[in-house]
Amino acid sequence: MATALRDESPIFLRRRDLIAAGWSDRALRFAVETGALLRPRAGVYLNADVSADVVDACALGGRLACVSELARRGVFVMDSSVLHVHLHAPRLKRTALGRPTRRHWAQLRRQPHPSAVAVSPLDAVACAVRCQSPRAGVATIDSALRNRVIDPGDLDELFGMLPRRYRVLRRLLDARAESGPESLVRVMLRTLGASVELQVSIATVGRVDFVVNGWLIVECDSAEHHASWDAQRRDRRRDRAAAALGYATLRLIAEDIMWHPDEVREALVGILSSRPAKR
Known part of the structure; x- marks a missing residue:
């Protein structure tokens, strides 16, 4: 039963189909009572490992x-x-x-x-x-x-x-973006008329999210990858190496990118106005 119901796009099975496949009402009740199956609405069953959203959609x-x-x-x-x-x-x-x-x-x-x-x-x-x-x-x-x-x-x-x-x-559109916040920042930069390079590898620094106007590195940081002190030390050393090459670095956090875009835009406008684009 579990294999029959598991798929990347989950399916539900109706009671009549399960009965036709050899299940009894008693077996179905037992499966629901023990948590092996879910019954989101009358006569409809789901595998127990589906998400709550799937269950609720099916209930409706x-x-x-x-x-x-x-x-x-x-x-x-x-x-x-x-x-x-x-x-x-x-x-x-x-x-x-x-x-x-x-x-x-x-x-x-x-x-x-x-x-x-x-x-x-x-x-x-x-x-x-x-x-x-x-x-x-x-x-x-x-x-x-x-x-x-x-x-x-x-x-x-x-x-x-x-x-x-x-x-x-x-x-x-650009599917090279490795996260939603990166896409949001890229769109913002392009609406500002900036020259934007994505996923750029820089010697002694490594790969960076964006190089803007030839001199500004913009990184989009999330707690998932940058919360630990070890990660932050690596970030600071990368920034130091970038500075030695003449780059400035602006680190933006995902929550600000998503929920405080006006403040992020102000920061980008301010820093980009401080230096002309490299030619």
């Missing part, structure tokens, strides 16, 4: 969608605290989950398996672009490309699914 009679499905797949989204669910049609009687939920009813471009508990990756990305700010949409597409949730060949179809005003975002 829908499919996990938009930023919620992308977060499940490891794609960057700005905020996944609200559950996004795709439903076939508006329901007169709404199931209360006790958590913020956003329901979607738009027609899907790619029809998922009838028992799938999530929409297709392409539909999830298209929805997430509309549900987020433009800069976050770019970061999400970058992440989806880098993680091979979608591929470059999907981009024509993706932008064909979006209103025309979103087409300007396509030229801002």
Whole structure:
């Protein structure tokens, strides 16, 4: 049973199908009572290792969608605290989950398996672009490309699914970004008219996130990779080596990039105005 239900895009099984496969009602009750199976709604079962978001989407009679499905797949989204669910049609009687939920009813471009508990990756990305700010949409597409949730060949179809005003975002995409915050900073730098090089290897320094205008190194740091003192010592030694070569270094933290973009922009404008671009 566990193998039958486990898949990158989870599926649910209906009671009638399980009974036809040889399960008894008693065996199903026992599996639910012992935690081997989950029963999100009457007559529907899930493997016990699915996420709470999948369970809640299934409880609503829908499919996990938009930023919620992308977060499940490891794609960057700005905020996944609200559950996004795709439903076939508006329901007169709404199931209360006790958590913020956003329901979607738009027609899907790619029809998922009838028992799938999530929409297709392409539909999830298209929805997430509309549900987020433009800069976050770019970061999400970058992440989806880098993680091979979608591929470059999907981009024509993706932008064909979006209103025309979103087409300007396509030229801002770059799947070399190794994190969502990196994508956000890259978009910010390009809107400032700066010359931006990504993932640059510098002798005695190593690889850096950005070299801007030929002289400014910008690093996007997260607690995951830079919290320990050992990591911070390495960072400072890299900065010292960069200074010896004539580079200035600006370290930005992920939470500021995401939630305090105006302050980050001010810092970038201030430091970039202090020195002309190298030619």
